[in-house]
Amino acid sequence: MKNFLIRKLPFGILSIIFSFIVMTQNSNASGLSDIFKSRPPEPPVYVPFDITKKGNKAEMTFRLTYERRSYPFGISFKYKEGDQIDRARVYKLTGSMVASNKRNRNGELERDKNGEFVPSDPEDSGIPTPVRLKIFLITDNKFELIYEKETNPPLTSPGGGTLTKNIGYPILEPGIYKAEIESLRDCPELIDEKIEFRVINPKR
Numbered sequence: 001m002k003n004f005l006i007r008k009l010p011f012g013i014l015s016i017i018f019s020f021i022v023m024t025q026n027s028n029a030s031g032l033s034d035i036f037k038s039r040p041p042e043p044p045v046y047v048p049f050d051i052t053k054k055g056n057k058a059e060m061t062f063r064l065t066y067e068r069r070s071y072p073f074g075i076s077f078k079y080k081e082g083d084q085i086d087r088a089r090v091y092k093l094t095g096s097m098v099a100s101n102k103r104n105r106n107g108e109l110e111r112d113k114n115g116e117f118v119p120s121d122p123e124d125s126g127i128p129t130p131v132r133l134k135i136f137l138i139t140d141n142k143f144e145l146i147y148e149k150e151t152n153p154p155l156t157s158p159g160g161g162t163l164t165k166n167i168g169y170p171i172l173e174p175g176i177y178k179a180e181i182e183s184l185r186d187c188p189e190l191i192d193e194k195i196e197f198r199v200i201n202p203k204r
Contacts, residue, residue: 039063040176043071043201051075051129051183052190058197061138063176071199073133073179074166075153078194081161093190094155094163095126128152130184133167138176146170150184164198 040061049058064071079090104110135147153165167181181197 043199046076046196046198049075049181049183049195049197051131051195052187054183054186056183057180059178059180060197060199061176061178062199064172064174066174066201066203068171068173069203070169070171072166072169072202073135073181073197073199074156074164075129075131075181076162076164076196076198078162078196087158087163090163090193091155091158093127093193094165126155127187127189128185129165129187129190131167132182132184134180134182135170135172136178136180138178143178 040063042063042065045060045062047058047060050056077090077094080086130150130152132150133148134145136143137146138144147168147170149168151167153167155163156166157164179197179199
């Protein structure tokens with residue numbers, strides 16, 4: 001039926017449709033070619049991330065030249081370095097450290113039904129910041145989704161004027177990648193905070 005309808009279309013319309021398809025394919029190919037020519041940076045890479053609105057996204061393109069290894073992805077919350085009052089304020093927003101979360105009788109960190117860590121004190125849980133992380137391997141002609149994770153990441157590392165929530169540690173081969181993070185919840189409490197999406201190289 002579809003083929004019958006296509007044969008019935010005027011030649012001019014068919015030409016326009018065909019030209020649009022070719023232009024779209026060429027545009028995608030050109031975009032991928034531009035990525036390879038630009039030589040994306042190696043980790044560490046930081047990009048601003050407006051986490052305050054559900055659906056907001058941040059993207060980064062990067063290249064890896066080392067051997068196959070695990071790379072930490074996370075969200076960094078900035079505070080005024082050396083300012084203990086500002087650090088305490090941001091701590092209250094981000095929640096308690098994983099190490100100080102609730103443990104079971106065996107000394108293991110407890111997790112809730114969603115697999116998230118359980119704070120020792122509910123008041124130390126901070127503002128929930130659920131996100132979705134996607135990582136794409138970029139080849140000559142396509143973006144291949146190789147990693148996806150949804151999580152409400154806990155605070156895992158402070159220091160250097162930042163508090164970081166680690167999202168995941170995917171194992172990646174040398175290559176060129178695009179990483180995309182998406183906010184899964186409105187977080188108006190964080191509207192004035194400086195927040196970045198980042199990937200680091202743990203061995204550099």
